[in-house]
Amino acid sequence: MKKIGILTGGGDCPGLNAVIRAVVKKSMQYDWEIIGIKNGWNGLINGEMELLTDYSVSGILPKGGTIIGTSRTNPFKNEEDVKKIIENIRKFGIEALVAIGGDDTLSVAFKLYQMGIPIVGVPKTIDNDLSGTDYTFGFDTAVSIVTEAIDRLHTTAESHHRVMVLEVMGRHAGWIATVGGIAGGADEILIPEVPFDIEEVCDHSRERYRRGKKFSIIVVAEGARPKGMESVVTKTDEKDDFGHVRLGGIGHFLAKEIEKRMNVETRVTVLGHVQRGGTPTAHDRVLATRFGVAAVELIKNGDFGKMVALQGNEIVPVELEEAVSKSKTVDMELYEIAKVFFGSSQVKKDYVDVFKSDVVNLINYTVEPTKNKEGIVVEMTVQGKIENILDRPIDTIINAEFYDKNNGCVGKSSYKIFGLRAKPSPGYSTTFAVIYSGVNVDKINHIKLYAEEFP
Numbered sequence: 001m002k003k004i005g006i007l008t009g010g011g012d013c014p015g016l017n018a019v020i021r022a023v024v025k026k027s028m029q030y031d032w033e034i035i036g037i038k039n040g041w042n043g044l045i046n047g048e049m050e051l052l053t054d055y056s057v058s059g060i061l062p063k064g065g066t067i068i069g070t071s072r073t074n075p076f077k078n079e080e081d082v083k084k085i086i087e088n089i090r091k092f093g094i095e096a097l098v099a100i101g102g103d104d105t106l107s108v109a110f111k112l113y114q115m116g117i118p119i120v121g122v123p124k125t126i127d128n129d130l131s132g133t134d135y136t137f138g139f140d141t142a143v144s145i146v147t148e149a150i151d152r153l154h155t156t157a158e159s160h161h162r163v164m165v166l167e168v169m170g171r172h173a174g175w176i177a178t179v180g181g182i183a184g185g186a187d188e189i190l191i192p193e194v195p196f197d198i199e200e201v202c203d204h205s206r207e208r209y210r211r212g213k214k215f216s217i218i219v220v221a222e223g224a225r226p227k228g229m230e231s232v233v234t235k236t237d238e239k240d241d242f243g244h245v246r247l248g249g250i251g252h253f254l255a256k257e258i259e260k261r262m263n264v265e266t267r268v269t270v271l272g273h274v275q276r277g278g279t280p281t282a283h284d285r286v287l288a289t290r291f292g293v294a295a296v297e298l299i300k301n302g303d304f305g306k307m308v309a310l311q312g313n314e315i316v317p318v319e320l321e322e323a324v325s326k327s328k329t330v331d332m333e334l335y336e337i338a339k340v341f342f343g344s345s346q347v348k349k350d351y352v353d354v355f356k357s358d359v360v361n362l363i364n365y366t367v368e369p370t371k372n373k374e375g376i377v378v379e380m381t382v383q384g385k386i387e388n389i390l391d392r393p394i395d396t397i398i399n400a401e402f403y404d405k406n407n408g409c410v411g412k413s414s415y416k417i418f419g420l421r422a423k424p425s426p427g428y429s430t431t432f433a434v435i436y437s438g439v440n441v442d443k444i445n446h447i448k449l450y451a452e453e454f455p
C-alpha cells in the first residue's frame with residue numbers, strides 16, 4: 001500500500017475540496033492511503049497530518065475552502081524548514097506528494113522535486129494566471145460572483161445615475177476583471193496588463209451620459225494602474241512569505257478621480273474575499289474532480305515533476321517548471337472584445353477630436369487608413385454612425401478636417417446625408433464615410449469632425 005500526502009497551499013479557492021475528494025476516492029481504487037497535510041507547507045514542516053478516509057471526504061464536494069487548511073508558508077525562506085520537510089516526508093512514510101496550489105505553492109513543489117521528492121501539482125487559483133493550463137479551478141466561481149455583483153450594481157447605478165467602480169481580485173493579471181466584466185456587461189474594464197488613462201475612462205462615461213445612459217459600471221482589477229504611475233495603489237506595504245504585497249485600493253483612488261473630474265456621484269464596491277468564498281460552480285467542481293483523478297494517475301505512472309493541466313478540453317501533464325516559469329496574463333484578443341463595449345464610442349483619440357452639432361449626436365466613429373502594396377497610407381476613411389436625429393426636415397453635411405502635426409489643416413472632405421429628410425426621429429440612426437486622399441496622408445495625426453445643416 002502506497003502512502004500519498006496531499007496539501008493545499010496559498011489562498012483558498014472554491015474546488016479545493018473537490019480535488020481532495022477525487023484524490024482520495026481514486027486512490028482507494030489502488031488501495032492507497034491518503035495523508036492530509038494541514039495548512040499547506042506549514043503542516044509538512046511541523047508534522048501536522050491526518051488520515052483522509054472515505055468518511056472524511058463524504059459531502060465535501062460542494063463545500064468552499066479546504067478541509068485540510070491552507071497557508072502562505074514558504075519553506076525556502078528558512079533552510080531549517082526545508083530540512084524538516086524532508087525529514088517528515090521520511091518519518092511519515094510519504095511516498096508521493098500532491099501539491100494543490102498556485103504559482104507560489106507550485107514553485108516550492110518544483111524546488112522539492114528538483115531535490116528528489118516525488119511530487120505532482122494541481123493548478124489552483126481564482127486568478128487564472130498559471131501558465132501551461134487554459135484554466136485553473138476556482139476561476140469560474142470567482143467570475144460568476146463578479147458577474148452577479150455587476151448585475152446587482154446595474155440596477156442601483158441606473159436608479160441613482162451614478163458611476164459605480166467595482167474592484168476585483170486577480171493579482172497582476174486581469175482575467176477575473178476581463179471575463180467577469182464581459183459577462184456582466186461592464187462599461188469599462190481596467191486591467192494590470194494595460195495601464196489606463198483616467199481622462200479617457202471619464203470620456204467614455206461622459207459620452208454615455210451625453211447619450212442618455214446616465215450611469216456607468218467600471219470594473220477595475222486590483223493590480224491595474226493609471227499610465228505614468230510606477231507602482232500599483234495599495235493600502236499597506238505588508239508582504240507575504242513570497243514577497244507579494246497585499247493589493248487593493250485602486251478602486252477608491254479611481255472613484256475619487258472620476259468624481260472630481262466628472263462631477264458625478266461615484267461609489268466603490270470592493271468585492272474582496274467574497275470572490276473566493278463559498279460553493280464552487282458546476283464547472284469548477286468538474287474541473288477540480290478531473291484534475292484530482294488525473295493527479296493520481298500521474299503518481300500511478302511515476303510521472304513526477306508534472307502538473308495536471310487543462311488544454312482545450314483535455315487534461316494533460318505539463319512540466320511544473322513550465323507552469324511556474326511565468327504568469328499567464330490576459331489574452332489581448334479577449335480584451336479587444338471587452339473594449340467594444342467601453343463607453344459608447346470607439347474614439348480614436350489620436351485622430352478624432354471634435355464633433356459639434358446641434359443636429360445630430362455622433363455615437364461612434366473609426367478611422368480606417370487604406371495602404372498600397374508598399375504599405376504607404378494612400379487614403380483615410382472616417383467611418384461613423386450618428387443617431388438621435390431630431391425631428392427636423394433637413395439634410396446634413398458631415399465635414400472632416402485633416403491636420404498634420406507640422407502644417408495644420410492639410411485637407412478637408414465632406415459627406416452629405418440626404419437620408420435625414422426621409423426618416424427623422426429620435427433613435428433613428430444613419431452612417432457616413434468621409435474619405436480623404438493626398439500626398440501626406442500618413443502624416444495625419446488629427447481629424448476634426450463637425451456636422452452642418454444643409455439648406
Ligand code: F6P
Nearest residue numbers: 011125126127169170171247276
Ligand atoms: O491569489 C488569490 C488572491 O485572492 C488574489 O486575487 C489576491 O490578491 C490575494 O489572493 C489575496 O490574498 P489574501 O487572502 O492573503 O488576502
